[in-house]
Amino acid sequence: MKPRVWAAFALLAALSSPALAIDWTLCPGLNDPIAAGDTAPRYEAFFSPYTHHWSHDDEHKPVVALSVSRLLPNDRYCGISVFSNSFGQPSAYAFVGKSWPGIWPSQPNVYASVSAGIIYGYVGKYKNKVPLNVGGFSPAIIPAIGYRFSPRATVEVQVLGTAALMFGTTWRF
Template identity: 30%
Template sequence: MKNLRSAHPSVFALGLSGFMACATASAQTSDPAPVTEKADKPSALSGWMFGYAPFDWHFSDARKENDFEPDEQKHAYVWLIQAEKELDERHIAGFAYFKNSFGQPSQYAYYGWRFRPFDSAPSLFIKITGGIIHGYKFPFNKKIPLNNRHGWGITAIPALGYDFNQNWGAQVNVLGNAGVMFQLNYTVR
């Protein structure tokens, strides 16, 4: 046991010198180009925007418009989560899952365009999306145009937004003549 203890510092020094020799040899033989390429390669999530809309504002109270609708209807709490891919500088595609104004789970798959109309304000953008919406089912299927009894329809949603920096932004989605939805966005770069 005593011999192992006295040999310990020399064994440690020998192991350390061997490790340093291997590290120096691999540093001399390895090509630094792949490391640089890997650092420059964007993330798999690069170009994806994730949005959350915790609040909306309706222009008017919910009211009965058709005989088959409930007599005492009120707007339910509305929220939205969204994933959107930037296809190029102008084109986008995405999917949103939300709770509609009548408490029904709903989905929206879309394609759209984003414009930055003012060179003097490059952070300001206008967005228009169009696609398939599902979730406004009977008895609320007539609350949005171009929708069937089972909740399937097509729609277009314009938005006005502003990017605070390269990752964070906000937008206001215009929901026809029903209201607006306020949304916070995070974009992966």
């Protein structure tokens, strides 16, 4: 194994040590029971039919993404996304995230969010199209800004690093 892989395993082992009194729960509240009479949405689906790349590449293919997130307390969420990447490869993104509603006081329906997780799918000759790719797996941080039309529906723009902008819509249920 490469030294970087060994270093990553050592870091994970150290961080998971019981001697560290840190709560590493990625999805806090995921297993909390639903309160009687609670009708608030518990999930959010995201669909993106279009991604705009900053630079043209003849190898780019249309990107279509679909994700489902579990809404958690304190405007947090956890989810999974499946998509065809910019080179037509089937891909996935497992993530955790946080939203900040009402970031613009004069436009209370505007929100910001950020998710972080692991992408799988950039393999073969496209493995160097995303940073830190090891065996098709690479870390990702995706900031977004959106507008909430109703308690259930939004439009959103996600910033995909230096590569592209992804446009989509969400529906809470």
